[in-house]
Amino acid sequence: MKLRIGSRGSQLALWQAHHISALLRGAGHEVELEIIKTTGDRLQEITFAQVGAVTGSKGIFTKEIEEALAEGRVDLAVHSLKDLPTELPPGFALAATPKRVDARDVFVSVKYGSIAELPAGAKVGTSSARRRAQLSSFRPDLELVEFRGNVDTRLRKLGEGQVDGILLAAAGLDRLEKTEWVRERIEPEIICPATGQGSLGIEIRLGDEKTASALEFLNDGPTRFAITAERTALNALGGGCQTPIGAHCRAIEGEYEILGVVAAPDGSRIIKARQTGTDAVAIGKALARELIAGGAGELLELPA
Numbered sequence: 001m002k003l004r005i006g007s008r009g010s011q012l013a014l015w016q017a018h019h020i021s022a023l024l025r026g027a028g029h030e031v032e033l034e035i036i037k038t039t040g041d042r043l044q045e046i047t048f049a050q051v052g053a054v055t056g057s058k059g060i061f062t063k064e065i066e067e068a069l070a071e072g073r074v075d076l077a078v079h080s081l082k083d084l085p086t087e088l089p090p091g092f093a094l095a096a097t098p099k100r101v102d103a104r105d106v107f108v109s110v111k112y113g114s115i116a117e118l119p120a121g122a123k124v125g126t127s128s129a130r131r132r133a134q135l136s137s138f139r140p141d142l143e144l145v146e147f148r149g150n151v152d153t154r155l156r157k158l159g160e161g162q163v164d165g166i167l168l169a170a171a172g173l174d175r176l177e178k179t180e181w182v183r184e185r186i187e188p189e190i191i192c193p194a195t196g197q198g199s200l201g202i203e204i205r206l207g208d209e210k211t212a213s214a215l216e217f218l219n220d221g222p223t224r225f226a227i228t229a230e231r232t233a234l235n236a237l238g239g240g241c242q243t244p245i246g247a248h249c250r251a252i253e254g255e256y257e258i259l260g261v262v263a264a265p266d267g268s269r270i271i272k273a274r275q276t277g278t279d280a281v282a283i284g285k286a287l288a289r290e291l292i293a294g295g296a297g298e299l300l301e302l303p304a
Contacts (some may be wrong), residue, residue, distance in 0.1 A: 016175070245263075260288070
């Protein structure tokens with residue numbers, strides 16, 4: 001079967017697209033790749049929150065790719081799942097979730113071995129409201145600097161000494177084999193990852209059973225469970241990608257545990273909750289209820 005993949009043109013997005021292409025070719029399919037520039041790629045000089053305000057869209061890295069899907073120019077899209085809104089627009093479906101890699105955030109630095117080693121007033125770069133809020137709570141004495149750009153750009157700025165450290169997703173650095181300055185893999189209890197972090201999501205047109213069937217072998221059961229629980233929780237909280245929310249689900253002793261965090265943007269208040277169980281939707285909804293009961297509702301109404 002001939003399959004056309006739509007992907008962003010960043011180094012990491014292309015790695016992901018080529019990774020899925022290789023798996024599909026290994027299964028006997030013919031694959032073509034179309035690179036599509038998204039709103040999030042074009043607006044590199046402003047913060048993610050500002051991008052959302054300008055576009056009025058949560059799917060700043062997916063909108064143009066979904067348009068190509070709808071028009072039939074591509075058959076599937078490979079996304080970082082954390083970029084994919086919890087509710088897909090009408091006409092689209094999440095067809096496959098390959099096996100997840102490390103979902104944690106990492107601390108990257110030339111000079112310092114961990115977040116704890118940073119001196120008071122040290123500068124840490126991040127573009128994520130979620131990371132900013134949780135790091136501010138953990139180390140309120142640090143100076144947080146808005147840091148956008150692709151992985152190479154951020155690592156270059158770090159190497160130039162613009163900041164003392166940066167926070168990034170482990171998955172991206174691992175996939176690109178750029179782990180030289182990774183000093184600490186941060187446990188979710190310290191900085192809870194974004195929903196779906198470390199996972200890929202393969203999106204298709206709803207009702208395209210032929211493509212869905214071709215992709216079925218890529219599905220990983222434990223990954224699907226975890227991301228379903230996380231995305232259910234995020235959806236129940238009503239949070240978008242700029243709300244300081246984290247959720248991380250993992251298998252523990254025959255069942256699954258999900259940790260959730262909702263934070264004030266400045267880190268002055270953090271609400272945490274934990275649920276366990278064997279039904280992904282049920283534990284996701286239960287987590288959201290517990291967070292709201294603990295005061296998350298008030299924080300979700302604050303500007304990101």
